[in-house]
Amino acid sequence: MSLNDDRWPRRQNIQETVVLPPASAAAAELTEAGLPRLLAGVRRGGGATPLREHLHQHGPLTDGRLRGSERSALIELVERSGLRGRGGAAFPTGRKLRAVADGGRRPVVVCNGAEGEPASGKDKLLLTSVPHLVLDGVALAAAAVGASEAIVCVERNAGDALAAVTRALDERQRSRLDRVKLKLSAVPPRYLAGEESALVNWLNGGPAKPTVVPPRPFERGVSGRPTLVQNVETLAQLALIARHGAAWFRAIGTADQPGSALVTLSGAVAHPGVYEIALGTPLGEVLAGAGGTTGQVEAFLIGGYFGSWLPAHTALPLPLAEQGLRAAGCSLGAGAITALPAGWCGLVETARIVRYLADENAGQCGPCVHGLAAIADATAQLARGNHNPSLERRLLRWAGEIQGRGACHHPDGAARLVRSALRTFAEELRRHERDGPCRTARRNSSAPKLLPAAERSWR
Amino acid sequence: MSVRLRVDPIACTGHGLCAELLPEWVRLDDWGYPIINADPVPGNLRAHADRAVDTCPTLALLLAKERR
Numbered sequence A: 001m002s003l004n005d006d007r008w009p010r011r012q013n014i015q016e017t018v019v020l021p022p023a024s025a026a027a028a029e030l031t032e033a034g035l036p037r038l039l040a041g042v043r044r045g046g047g048a049t050p051l052r053e054h055l056h057q058h059g060p061l062t063d064g065r066l067r068g069s070e071r072s073a074l075i076e077l078v079e080r081s082g083l084r085g086r087g088g089a090a091f092p093t094g095r096k097l098r099a100v101a102d103g104g105r106r107p108v109v110v111c112n113g114a115e116g117e118p119a120s121g122k123d124k125l126l127l128t129s130v131p132h133l134v135l136d137g138v139a140l141a142a143a144a145v146g147a148s149e150a151i152v153c154v155e156r157n158a159g160d161a162l163a164a165v166t167r168a169l170d171e172r173q174r175s176r177l178d179r180v181k182l183k184l185s186a187v188p189p190r191y192l193a194g195e196e197s198a199l200v201n202w203l204n205g206g207p208a209k210p211t212v213v214p215p216r217p218f219e220r221g222v223s224g225r226p227t228l229v230q231n232v233e234t235l236a237q238l239a240l241i242a243r244h245g246a247a248w249f250r251a252i253g254t255a256d257q258p259g260s261a262l263v264t265l266s267g268a269v270a271h272p273g274v275y276e277i278a279l280g281t282p283l284g285e286v287l288a289g290a291g292g293t294t295g296q297v298e299a300f301l302i303g304g305y306f307g308s309w310l311p312a313h314t315a316l317p318l319p320l321a322e323q324g325l326r327a328a329g330c331s332l333g334a335g336a337i338t339a340l341p342a343g344w345c346g347l348v349e350t351a352r353i354v355r356y357l358a359d360e361n362a363g364q365c366g367p368c369v370h371g372l373a374a375i376a377d378a379t380a381q382l383a384r385g386n387h388n389p390s391l392e393r394r395l396l397r398w399a400g401e402i403q404g405r406g407a408c409h410h411p412d413g414a415a416r417l418v419r420s421a422l423r424t425f426a427e428e429l430r431r432h433e434r435d436g437p438c439r440t441a442r443r444n445s446s447a448p449k450l451l452p453a454a455e456r457s458w459r
Numbered sequence B: 001m002s003v004r005l006r007v008d009p010i011a012c013t014g015h016g017l018c019a020e021l022l023p024e025w026v027r028l029d030d031w032g033y034p035i036i037n038a039d040p041v042p043g044n045l046r047a048h049a050d051r052a053v054d055t056c057p058t059l060a061l062l063l064a065k066e067r068r
Helices: A051-058 A068-081 A093-101 A122-129 A131-145 A159-174 A196-203 A232-244 A246-250 A283-289 A322-327 A346-359 A366-384 A389-402 A410-424 A426-435 B017-021 B043-055
Strands: A108-113 A149-155 A181-187 A227-231 A260-267 A273-278 A299-302 A308-311 A336-339 B002-007 B026-028 B034-036 B061-066
Touching: A051 A131, A051 A159, A051 A232, A068 A093, A068 A131, A068 A232, A068 A246, A093 A131, A093 A227, A108 A122, A108 A131, A108 A196, A108 A232, A122 A131, A122 A159, A122 A232, A122 A260, A131 A149, A131 A159, A131 A181, A131 A227, A131 A232, A149 A159, A149 A196, A159 A181, A181 A196, A196 A227, A227 A232, A232 A246, A232 A260, A260 A283, A273 A283, A283 A336, A308 A410, A346 A366, A346 A410, A346 A426, A366 A389, A366 A410, A366 A426, A389 A410, A410 A426, B002 B034, B002 B043, B017 B026, B017 B034, B017 B043, B043 B061
Parallel strands: A108 A149, A108 A227, A149 A181, A260 A336
Antiparallel strands: A260 A273, A299 A308, A299 A336, B002 B061, B026 B034
């Protein structure tokens, strides 16, 4: 319960109000859609599922002593399943596994639980409640690529997740379950620490800041070895695919993006929390499962702080899968969805989020350091009602100019967010121009407060 | 073989010499950092591009060769 409330989009602590998918609320038996999968083992009373209970629920795990042909069979299985990464980039997992396995040197596996996105809580939920499902995935991924070492990265401030993983690693060691050596690393609680190259930088003894790529981690990562960095949920999915097969996995979801996914619903939602959905389920249906929205919601932030605003009438019928969302100009990212509460100003919220992103930049690349600060200032001015066409034009020019000019995609995300806000809240913009500053600007922010300076460290 | 001009954004500190030596291909943003044309550098600018790369005080500029 030590999660820092300020990290969340609203004062409510998502992790403590986790609601199981509606279908699973009554019983653990599978619904027609075959859900829940990942969350099937989540204990009703909270707390982590112990190893024995976990193995009873999901069945035993191959011991990780895979030979050459079995290793490639496992990679082929993942390829056939169509699993894509659940950290935001939706890269085909099988392809990544193969690239690392073919890297020529003994690889390292990194489980990425540095969930820095303030609007997301799904990885912390998995680590806190079903750590063994995640660790099964780590062990399997290590076996598949031939790694003898795997590192589980968890945000330093995520006390419950850290404690649960520490206990789970201990349980596994005592029962000599894994062949791969599993280690834990507590990562600085920064927005960018979970970026692949930042995580590798950190594990190599540097600050948790992104580095210039190439070389990408799969080519040269931890200790210079080919490194498989996979998101927590992706590895948990891998643990299920290894047990149930590719056809089972593909039974739900879309052809392009099969399977289930975790989404974190926050903002004006009756029961905010982490939900497991079949990919491709329309947003409106997903929200209905969470008790619907509270009040009239005009817009949604899809994909977290790295995402885009969409007007409610566009967003609600959209199937939550990359293909459909891309057509609407957004991306599911790591599955964070925030409903803008009625009466809140989208421009004010955007200004706050952009300020947060600007403050969380790594201080490395000029266009990001200066560009994000300027963009945050200009957005704040627009939100305060100092609207003028030249300010808006300059803001759009900056958003275009910083795109693709950082070592990582941090500036791109901020630029996308601002552009989507100017599109979605065009009417508010005119209203601010006409009537002056928005009264809701004085409301409590939905954006997290920055951590105290002492904790805002890169090491 | 075509070459493209690239900048290492972490190494770049915005001296701006590249934009002075190769204004056809590099302009500066409002904070003095280079915005580089992503297309292959044409042959007639190649010598200027080489000079810009050699002159960069932080060695942040490079020409990326492409096979094909």
